[in-house]
Amino acid sequence: MMAPSAIARKARKEADGNATAWLLAPGVLWTVFFCLLPLSVIFLVSCATRGTYGGIVWDFSLDNYRDLLHALYGRIFGQSLLLASLTTIICLAMGFPLAYYIARLSPRRQAVWLVLVMVPFWTNFLVRTYAWIFILRTEGLMNTVLLKLGLISAPIEILYSNTAVVLGLVYGYLPFMILPLYAAIERVDRSLIEAAWDLYADRWSVFRRVLVPLTKPGIVAGCVLVFIPSLGAFITPDLLGGARSMMVGNLIQHEYLIARDWPLGSALSMVLMALVMGAMIWYFRAQSAADGKRRAS
């Protein structure tokens, strides 16, 4: 026979199960209704047809996807992948030394630096992008200062170009790279690096043969966290890019709000989603491979 307290505990466990379901239900329903359902709606719309005056006609067809094969869309997707990759590489090159520096500070200073890295990220993205217009435009701060100093004789035309877009993206998403890299580097056992030095490894070998393999999950996480928002960027190419710097995000916005071709816009979104999912799968593979290694060792 069970002791009274054990019976009470069992009853409570059952009640707990019910209570947990009730706790989760509202949030799950909300997420299903306002996140999963909208994504499914996009999928359905991508297989529908555009009405004569915009809107959606529910005739099933895959024409929208066929239309995506048009060279113009291919060029924009290619350009987006290129700019997002460039952004990711530059962020990695800038972020790694910074994250390494932070990870080797005293815990107190680490906390300060991390907050300093995070704070700009939490300020209005629109405003931060606008700041670059103010700095880079022909009559902007950079040209005014350089002209006054006599370092240049004619203003540098850099705004409204792919260079400006990549600069804006790097600026916007650098914190996303630094934080996971920091977390990974901070966990690396210092004695391993010391051992490499003792075995006469040069700087490059320590970096490439010790630090990079040990921080790979952090590197992948940082790259994915920078690549995904860069690929889907809208504000940065819209404000800093020129006529030829259109990215997928701008194209989707154009199809939805200006051309009002919702089915085509939806098909574009599905392709973007597929690319994002690809990046996520790469991320989870790298993480679970790292977990497996940790468990095996």
Place this chain on the structure above:
Amino acid sequence: MRNQGGWLRSFSVLGLAFLYLPIAVLMVFSLNASRLSATWQGVSWQWYEMLWRDEALRTATGNSLLVAGISTVIVLLLGVPAAMGLERIRSRWRGFLEPIFLLPLVIPEVMMGVALLMLFVVLQMPLSLATVMIGHAAFNLPVAIVIIRARLQKLDPRLLEAAYDLGATPWQGFRRITLPLLFPALLGAMLLTFTISLDDFIVTFFVAGPGATTLPLKVYSMIKSGVSPEINALSAVLVMASMGLVGLSLLFQRR
């Protein structure tokens, strides 16, 4: 690495400067007397006065605060129980539900915007401030859940067990034990989701109805019509507001 401290340090300081310089420049030039905004002609508060008198800007600010306030309430009402549920649920179910909850964090904002727009179109819901609130609550829910769960994981489960053993009902346990201990995280989550909502442009851009102009929408249309010292002033105000709110949020989360 070794013997490289100086180089690494300068590089890191430069990196940090890169993150802060553009914002700082805007703030300084918001006080510039000149209309030609890149040449310095003395200090003036005139652009701030101009903002203050701008009727449309006041309406937009009101809309933004309303949206941020209500969507934050929705997020907390849904997020607190969801975070508690995720902590109590069996791990097999957790592995299934966690990615669903976190999904809005990884899909590009443009997609979130058009997806919600299509949902509202299909449901024939007219776009308004209400649709903006729903959108903001949708992408902010995972943010709140992450912060609240981080705190829940640090709570000592024995405190609740002791309360139950002393005959407390689950509601009493929540009211008297969990909620007070969770309070800093709640404040942190609240301030952060409020700030994100206040700053959101993309989702709002897609799901805002006519007349539902929020502050970022207003800023966007101002930027599109050209650089002006007024935008610099407005930018400075927005930056200060979010930095203040986020600073407070981080403070509460660390307690």
